[in-house]
Amino acid sequence: MLEPHTGSLLVDYYEAFLRDQDIDSFRQHVSARYTEGTLARLIESGNTQARRAAVLALGLFGSYEVNASVAKGLRDTDLTVRRLAGDALWAIWFRADSPENNKVLEEVSQLIGRQRHAQAVELATKLLEKAPKFAEAYNQRAIAHFAQERYEESAEDCRLVLEHNPYHFGALSGLAQCQLRLGHRPEALKTFRRALRLQPYNDGLREAVEALEAEGE
Incomplete structure (x- = not known):
């Protein structure tokens, strides 16, 4: 080549x-x-x-x-x-895993798009049993959990995403949102700051950091 x-x-x-x-x-x-x-x-x-x-x-x-x-x-x-x-x-x-697993992940995402969140969680869980290092599968399950207002489960999945893929800006934002809804504002501020280091030009992240910092003053 x-x-x-x-x-x-x-x-x-x-x-x-x-x-x-x-x-x-x-x-x-x-x-x-x-x-x-x-x-x-x-x-x-x-x-x-x-x-x-x-x-x-x-x-x-x-x-x-x-x-x-x-x-x-x-x-x-x-x-x-x-x-x-x-x-x-x-x-x-x-497309980070095998073609077969990637296809299943797409099905999970489609279920979420149709607001069939319980089915999405079930399918993502089965996928993760086969592919426990597939970061995006954890992320999609986190999205489904979040939609069901299961913020503890969503936050845990976001953390698992970040263990395998520290550059996942979606999981960082998702984790911060979970932490806010759980009342863990200092932890949310730390997560937003981490996300802002990854995306320093993101105005939404900057505003979130500034708002939480102002609360602490």
């Missing part, structure tokens, strides 16, 4: 995608010429367009091995990079 040392060709592919909106062509061209490692490095060292292109590409076909690298995009000065990084991480997390 060819591995260009700069992102110039990658930028060409990205700009062609912006023009033509052909995501399949972008995926095919980039995956044929760039390794995950090169794309991950470009997230930190490339120019703005190269960073955008690298994050978009890894969201399309990157493995869980680039989770930490893509998460760095959440702290990028460019808003588009940050948004693409968030989308890319969700995509990576949902």
